[in-house]
Amino acid sequence: MNRPAFAPADPFRITQVSRHWPACRNFRDLQESWLPEHRHEDGFALWWLEQPVASAVFIAPVVFGDLYLKEFISDDVPFAPKGPLPIHAGAFYDGWPNTPVWSEISPKLPWHPGSEGILIEYDGGSVVVLEQGPDPVYHEPTVIWHCAVCHDRDQMGAVNDGPDARMAMAMDALEHLRRGHDPLSPLLQHQVAIAARGPGADGTDLIGRACRTNGPCADIARLRAAH
Ligand SMILES: [Zn+2]
Numbered sequence: 103m104n105r106p107a108f109a110p111a112d113p114f115r116i117t118q119v120s121r122h123w124p125a126c127r128n129f130r131d132l133q134e135s136w137l138p139e140h141r142h143e144d145g146f147a148l149w150w151l152e153q154p155v156a157s158a159v160f161i162a163p164v165v166f167g168d169l170y171l172k173e174f175i176s177d178d179v180p181f182a183p184k185g186p187l188p189i190h191a192g193a194f195y196d197g198w199p200n201t202p203v204w205s206e207i208s209p210k211l212p213w214h215p216g217s218e219g220i221l222i223e224y225d226g227g228s229v230v231v232l233e234q235g236p237d238p239v240y241h242e243p244t245v246i247w248h249c250a251v252c253h254d255r256d257q258m259g260a261v262n263d264g265p266d267a268r269m270a271m272a273m274d275a276l277e278h279l280r281r282g283h284d285p286l287s288p289l290l291q292h293q294v295a296i297a298a299r300g301p302g303a304d305g306t307d308l309i310g311r312a313c314r315t316n317g318p319c320a321d322i323a324r325l326r327a328a329h
């Protein structure tokens with residue numbers, strides 16, 4: 103997948119620091135994810151790094167993870183960096199490892215505490231990627247994108263179980279922009295024509311108004327106001 107590049111210079115947060123020794127379950131399989139020069143046979147530490155729609159890991163010998171946790175540990179999870187990463191001792195990888203053994207143990211947290219908030223806005227705020235609480239289909243936190251020009255996009259989201267889900271949704275939003283806005287599909291035109299029947303009714307605006315009153319646009323306005 104085409105990933106937004108993770109920029110270590112931009113603010114990031116550390117979702118977790120995990121340590122892995124030869125005695126750990128699947129240690130050999132976990133090591134497979136790293137270039138030979140980044141493997142540490144006596145154990146390694148992994149910093150799980152995130153930005154709203156990007157992710158990376160930083161890998162270093164396990165002793166540096168222990169030192170970091172001792173010096174910079176915080177009760178907040180996830181926590182913003184409390185000190186410099188031991189850059190000289192390790193390496194960055196773009197994206198979180200996603201082999202089956204890693205998927206089992208990677209953090210599954212939403213970006214916002216409570217899983218409600220705006221992740222990123224494109225096109226001057228007309229297209230927004232946002233996190234939502236449990237939805238009626240998945241009963242789990244979800245991530246969706248919404249277009250305030252078209253309104254009528256399918257609002258099926260994805261289970262918000264990590265940065266890959268959020269990045270996939272952001273890519274979908276960008277794809278929408280790349281294709282260009284398409285406010286009224288033929289099916290919707292038909293529905294609007296029925297809804298708007300009446301003197302002077304503007305079918306297009308009916309949809310926008312409904313969305314701004316009680317749809318994703320209303321949620322987005324609420325989240326912006328709360329920020
Ligand atoms: Zn809308």
Ligand SMILES: [Zn+2]
Nearest residue numbers: 249251252283
């Ligand atoms: Zn649109």
